[in-house]
Amino acid sequence: MDGSSGQMIMASRPKPQPRLYEIRAVSKMTGVQPVTLRAWERRYGAVETRRTSTGGRRLYTQDDVQRLSLIKSLVDLGESVGTVAVLPTDELAARLEAVLGARAGEPRPDVLVRVAVFGPRLASMLHGDFSHRGIELVAVHSDQAACETLPPDLAVDTVVLEFTGVHEDTREQVLGCMQRARASRAVVMYDFGNLASVASLKAPPIAAVRGPAEPEDIARACLVLAAPGRTRPDPDLVPETTGEIPRRRYSRARLNRLRESTTQIGCECPHHLATLVGQLYAFEDYSAECENRNAEDARMHAYLHEVTARCRGELEEALSRLIHFEGLED
Structure with a gap:
């Protein structure tokens, strides 16, 4: 004052x-x-x-x-x-929309699902080429109302929408947008909502992803909703293997004897470590013999086998040192 x-x-x-x-x-x-x-x-x-x-x-x-x-x-x-x-940012956005529009009519035999995206956050993060995941972005708009103005000859399988909050009528809004875009499925990214409203968005033909989400989360939801069990494995998830499997150092009989041994001070480390090594032996055998549905499965199982063998080799070395330290040699 x-x-x-x-x-x-x-x-x-x-x-x-x-x-x-x-x-x-x-x-x-x-x-x-x-x-x-x-x-x-x-x-x-x-x-x-x-x-x-x-x-x-x-x-x-x-x-x-x-x-x-x-x-x-x-x-x-x-x-x-x-x-x-x-280029200025607005020209970048216009250029991207033009490029995507020009490509929308081109047949893509490797595409599992054609996706149209609506929403400001989604439009800023879902760009580029997702064809390696079986997805083609045929339209990207920051305004949800744009689903009413899509070209009539544009084929859309799935619409991706964003909502800050979801309510009792959100499912009807989503179904309405699907109808206007002539899409058969929808993925919704949302931030908040009560349990009942969110649950209504997790029943086919709709899937829901809690925001903030990564582009890969949205892509995965589109693929799972489109064809459960048919999504393509991401090749980057399986590193190349070297084929180097270390030789096992203990027989199962020797591991069983170590499990039953105790030290002078009652330490159970030999028991637990021998148990772990035995469990890794078992998983190695399982991963080597597991049924492979395709080449990607075979790569993954080979990777699991090799990684398990390396871990087992480290534990075998630790067990060897413990045996010597505790005087448990045969």
Whole structure:
């Protein structure tokens, strides 16, 4: 209160600061490696990052993240990074929509599901080529109302929608959007909702994913909803194997004797360690003999066999040292 005039003096509130992200978080959100993010900024001026006062680490705004996601999507679709990195963000979005629209009518025999995306957050994160997962993005819009204006000849299998909150009538809204887009299925990304409303979105032909979600979460939901049991294994999940399986150092009879042994102070470590080694022997045999439905199964089982054998080798070495330490040699 100003004593001379009696007028109330209000302190001005500071403006809220925009949320800033470090480069590792941006890499995860956009799918662009940190070294590439640095190169895009240094060579092409793709974004102008802020820097921390200590250490000079890059800081990105939400607008930067959206812009980088658009550039990544266009590059994935065959555009030159040097060409698109200098474009304004609105031109990037328009260019991406044009490229996707031009490709929408092209037949893709490797595609399991054709997806149309509606929502601001979804539009900023779901770009690029998902064909390796059996998905083709045929339309990406930030406004859900755009489902009413899709070209009549555009084939859509699944619509992906976003809702901050879900309510009793959300399922009807989703079904209405499916009808307007001529889609047979829908995936909903939501943030909040009561149990009954959320449950109504988890019954076919609708699936629900709690936000914030990763692009891979949305892709997986689309594939599972479209063809349960037919989703393609991600080849990156199974590393190449070396074929090096260490020789086993103990017979099962020797392990059984170690399980029954006790030390002078009553330590049960030999018993437990011998049990673990025996269990790994059993799983090794199982993974080597497990039935393979296809080549991907065979790769996964070979990987499991090799990893288990390496772990078993480490435990065998520990058991050998323990046997010597406790004087349990035969």
